[in-house]
Amino acid sequence: MKAYQELSKEELLSLQAQLAAAYEDAKGKGLKLDMSRGKPSIAQLNMAMDFMDVINSESDMRTEDGVDVRNYGVLDGIPESKRLMADIMGVNADNVIVCGNASLTIMFDTVARSMTHGVLGSTPWCKLDRVKFLCPVPGYDRHFSIMEYFGIEMINVPMTPNGPDMDMVERLVAQDESIKGIWCVPKYSNPQGYSYSDETVKRFAALKPAAADFRIYWDNAYAVHHLYDDRQDEILDILTECEKAGNADMVYIFGSTSKVTFAGAGIAAVASSKANLDAIRKSMTIQTIGYDKINQLCHVRYFKNFEAVKAHMRKHAEIMRPKFETVLRILDNELGGLGIGQWTRPNGGYFISFDAMEGCAKAIVSKCKEAGMVLTGAGATYPYGKDPKDSNIRIAPTFPTTEEMEMATELFVLCVKLVSVEKLLEEK
Amino acid sequence: MKAYQELSKEELLSLQAQLAAAYEDAKGKGLKLDMSRGKPSIAQLNMAMDFMDVINSESDMRTEDGVDVRNYGVLDGIPESKRLMADIMGVNADNVIVCGNASLTIMFDTVARSMTHGVLGSTPWCKLDRVKFLCPVPGYDRHFSIMEYFGIEMINVPMTPNGPDMDMVERLVAQDESIKGIWCVPKYSNPQGYSYSDETVKRFAALKPAAADFRIYWDNAYAVHHLYDDRQDEILDILTECEKAGNADMVYIFGSTSKVTFAGAGIAAVASSKANLDAIRKSMTIQTIGYDKINQLCHVRYFKNFEAVKAHMRKHAEIMRPKFETVLRILDNELGGLGIGQWTRPNGGYFISFDAMEGCAKAIVSKCKEAGMVLTGAGATYPYGKDPKDSNIRIAPTFPTTEEMEMATELFVLCVKLVSVEKLLEEK
Numbered sequence: 001m002k003a004y005q006e007l008s009k010e011e012l013l014s015l016q017a018q019l020a021a022a023y024e025d026a027k028g029k030g031l032k033l034d035m036s037r038g039k040p041s042i043a044q045l046n047m048a049m050d051f052m053d054v055i056n057s058e059s060d061m062r063t064e065d066g067v068d069v070r071n072y073g074v075l076d077g078i079p080e081s082k083r084l085m086a087d088i089m090g091v092n093a094d095n096v097i098v099c100g101n102a103s104l105t106i107m108f109d110t111v112a113r114s115m116t117h118g119v120l121g122s123t124p125w126c127k128l129d130r131v132k133f134l135c136p137v138p139g140y141d142r143h144f145s146i147m148e149y150f151g152i153e154m155i156n157v158p159m160t161p162n163g164p165d166m167d168m169v170e171r172l173v174a175q176d177e178s179i180k181g182i183w184c185v186p187k188y189s190n191p192q193g194y195s196y197s198d199e200t201v202k203r204f205a206a207l208k209p210a211a212a213d214f215r216i217y218w219d220n221a222y223a224v225h226h227l228y229d230d231r232q233d234e235i236l237d238i239l240t241e242c243e244k245a246g247n248a249d250m251v252y253i254f255g256s257t258s259k260v261t262f263a264g265a266g267i268a269a270v271a272s273s274k275a276n277l278d279a280i281r282k283s284m285t286i287q288t289i290g291y292d293k294i295n296q297l298c299h300v301r302y303f304k305n306f307e308a309v310k311a312h313m314r315k316h317a318e319i320m321r322p323k324f325e326t327v328l329r330i331l332d333n334e335l336g337g338l339g340i341g342q343w344t345r346p347n348g349g350y351f352i353s354f355d356a357m358e359g360c361a362k363a364i365v366s367k368c369k370e371a372g373m374v375l376t377g378a379g380a381t382y383p384y385g386k387d388p389k390d391s392n393i394r395i396a397p398t399f400p401t402t403e404e405m406e407m408a409t410e411l412f413v414l415c416v417k418l419v420s421v422e423k424l425l426e427e428k
Numbered sequence: 429m430k431a432y433q434e435l436s437k438e439e440l441l442s443l444q445a446q447l448a449a450a451y452e453d454a455k456g457k458g459l460k461l462d463m464s465r466g467k468p469s470i471a472q473l474n475m476a477m478d479f480m481d482v483i484n485s486e487s488d489m490r491t492e493d494g495v496d497v498r499n500y501g502v503l504d505g506i507p508e509s510k511r512l513m514a515d516i517m518g519v520n521a522d523n524v525i526v527c528g529n530a531s532l533t534i535m536f537d538t539v540a541r542s543m544t545h546g547v548l549g550s551t552p553w554c555k556l557d558r559v560k561f562l563c564p565v566p567g568y569d570r571h572f573s574i575m576e577y578f579g580i581e582m583i584n585v586p587m588t589p590n591g592p593d594m595d596m597v598e599r600l601v602a603q604d605e606s607i608k609g610i611w612c613v614p615k616y617s618n619p620q621g622y623s624y625s626d627e628t629v630k631r632f633a634a635l636k637p638a639a640a641d642f643r644i645y646w647d648n649a650y651a652v653h654h655l656y657d658d659r660q661d662e663i664l665d666i667l668t669e670c671e672k673a674g675n676a677d678m679v680y681i682f683g684s685t686s687k688v689t690f691a692g693a694g695i696a697a698v699a700s701s702k703a704n705l706d707a708i709r710k711s712m713t714i715q716t717i718g719y720d721k722i723n724q725l726c727h728v729r730y731f732k733n734f735e736a737v738k739a740h741m742r743k744h745a746e747i748m749r750p751k752f753e754t755v756l757r758i759l760d761n762e763l764g765g766l767g768i769g770q771w772t773r774p775n776g777g778y779f780i781s782f783d784a785m786e787g788c789a790k791a792i793v794s795k796c797k798e799a800g801m802v803l804t805g806a807g808a809t810y811p812y813g814k815d816p817k818d819s820n821i822r823i824a825p826t827f828p829t830t831e832e833m834e835m836a837t838e839l840f841v842l843c844v845k846l847v848s849v850e851k852l853l854e855e856k
Contacts, residue, residue: 045498049485057477070473070690100528101720108715115544116554126544126554149714262498265722286577287536292529294693
């Protein structure tokens with residue numbers, strides 16, 4: 001295939017007519033596809049239905065240390081659930097607090113607490129004129145929403161296949177005391193599926209921030225979410241690296257089983273240093289009597305050990321892999337060599353990131369929508385919803401079936417081609 | 429019996445010797461009793477174990493409107509759970525948001541949101557020099573802890589058997605713009621078990637607060653927690669009364685099933701006006717993708733309707749009533765007419781409130797502890813843990829068995845007598 005940029009105006013016009021006709025055909029099909037969010041599929045959820053049998057009316061409802069999970073008590077998670085989450089998050093159980101059903105809520109609460117109470121004795125952020133966070137881009141829209149909600153200024157930091165641009169991160173945090181944090185999805189990043197290299201993690205751990213209350217928000221959402229048996233990304237334990245670098249308090253790690261058992265009905269956890277966890281516990285004793293220990297116990301009884309989690313996730317991978325491969329196959333076949341898009345090939349996680357020609361993302365998403373396919377809004381992967389190049393589109397292949405993903409991707413590449421041709425024609 | 433105040437010094441001294449000997453005996457028994465918190469008993473929890481069978485691997489996991497509860501989606505509660513909580517809270521389902529496992533967390537989050545974002549457009553409280561709340565006393569220590577945590581000043585308002593002193597409430601809220609709220613447990617109040625009269629509720633609804641962002645925090649924790657079939661307190665629906673009075677936005681109602689199904693593993697809800705709920709939803713979309721819908725569905729499938737909730741709570745009452753009656757019988761028999769204590773006789777809720785002679789509560793709690801019985805800390809029922817009269821003690825009869833409650837109350841009255849005699853001797 002010839003790159004679109006090399007086509008003459010006449011060739012482009014003829015191509016446009018051809019693509020427009022195909023698009024009208026596609027619209028006529030009355031498709032109803034949703035690739036907007038990173039949701040588990042029905043097959044993944046069905047696979048875990050035996051979870052519902054793990055506790056019944058005859059079950060012993062006590063933890064290993066004899067606590068009745070049906071009653072009040074135990075602020076920061078039952079011990080066995082701490083071990084399970086520690087294994088998933090790659091940390092020690094002593095460094096873990098198990099909370100409710102969503103790591104997003106823990107992240108929100110962590111920022112909210114910093115706003116009203118500061119961080120280990122620092123000035124509450126709501127008393128400061130300016131608070132800023134670094135945001136590797138593209139990134140996760142819900143992280144950015146928390147920032148906007150609290151009026152925290154976001155600074156874009158470019159992502160690379162090895163993680164954020166660390167030169168820029170090191171320089172900015174060292175010089176600006178108003179920078180209080182950075183959002184990271186270190187493994188199978190959202191949306192690119194990149195995993196931070198060992199060097200990146202070590203450079204994070206060795207940061208010398210101007211602000212004593214600077215924290216790394218390490219959202220390890222896809223810790224065990226590999227797509228392949230033989231190609232698995234692993235990242236260094238940031239907590240250990242921070243300790244080694246004398247920065248033990250500099251990181252909060254977040255994780256959950258939302259995409260392991262049930263989305264929105266899993267258990268979530270935060271891992272950090274003792275000093276940070278003590279501060280969290282201090283505010284937790286005010287905010288709650290304790291989280292849902294029955295669900296914590298269900299998770300432990302269901303999995304028993306970390307090996308079972310990994311086996312379970314291999315079954316997830318079997319369901320998800322064909323969908324990712326279908327998307328990649330169609331992207332390769334249909335767009336390879338055309339010069340109108342680039343995409344990532346992640347080994348895990350929930351997304352493929354697509355970069356269209358500059359100025360095309362919004363139009364592509366809108367064209368897809370018109371033909372019955374919902375994508376994550378263009379710009380959503382950037383702070384304030386503003387992708388400076390209007391280029392990035394997040395593809396979420398997990399929820400639809402493989403057949404639906406095939407139809408969806410075919411429609412997607414059609415829209416990419418059509419919008420790209422129109423863009424190139426504008427410029428002729 | 430003669431009142432202790434009428435005894436001569438000699439009589440008091442002889443009584444003291446007798447009581448001290450009995451106390452030494454009691455201490456020798458090595459008791460280990462806990463009346464400190466309002467926890468359901470094991471019998472109550474066992475009674476609900478069929479809850480664990482209500483959903484199994486064969487269950488249809490969709491809501492009545494077809495949503496898969498195992499996946500993301502539905503921010504503010506599945507419709508059928510809203511109806512269930514609305515029935516329990518005595519409001520319309522349209523006015524309800526169902527959240528996670530604890531109403532305390534909803535209350536905390538509501539105050540936290542007001543701190544950082546204000547209330548329906550008002551100045552965020554963290555930007556104000558002073559924020560105050562009215563606290564009917566004695567009251568619930570965890571409400572007061574939220575206030576202390578956020579540096580909100582608490583003003584004591586005396587409770588009466590009909591509710592807070594409304595003359596004082598009306599006067600204070602009308603004159604002081606820094607008063608932003610009041611904490612109420614309107615039914616079977618914690619700790620006295622008082623229920624607000626219709627007049628009290630109407631006066632609340634008709635308040636004319638100086639602060640537009642003044643809100644009534646209506647913690648209807650014991651809405652269906654009656655002890656008797658034939659003596660049940662009912663309160664007016666504050667939301668309807670507020671609407672009638674042109675104060676639709678002035679109240680948040682909180683409730684949960686923590687003491688209906690399982691403590692800490694129930695579902696919690698907030699009820700309010702559409703404007704208030706929209707503001708809550710706006711911040712919820714940032715804080716969470718949604719709460720645990722599987723547990724919401726379990727609750728709905730378990731109870732099916734409100735009649736079943738009431739039947740369930742009648743069984744709770746059968747378990748709890750003998751404990752309350754045991755405490756009251758021993759208090760009546762042992763302390764009646766002695767002039768050294770007064771106590772409440774609630775028709776529901778989780779507590780009996782005891783007022784010792786002034787200056788005796790701390791000493792009584794401490795004496796009980798020394799003999800192996802933990803009570804809620806003296807002073808805990810007051811803001812800042814400071815009972816100005818050092819008189820109030822909260823008795824929580826629910827968790828121990830009836831036999832344990834009998835032993836506990838006998839030890840309690842012994843300590844009351846001993847401390848009272850010592851107090852009277854000091855004054856001689």
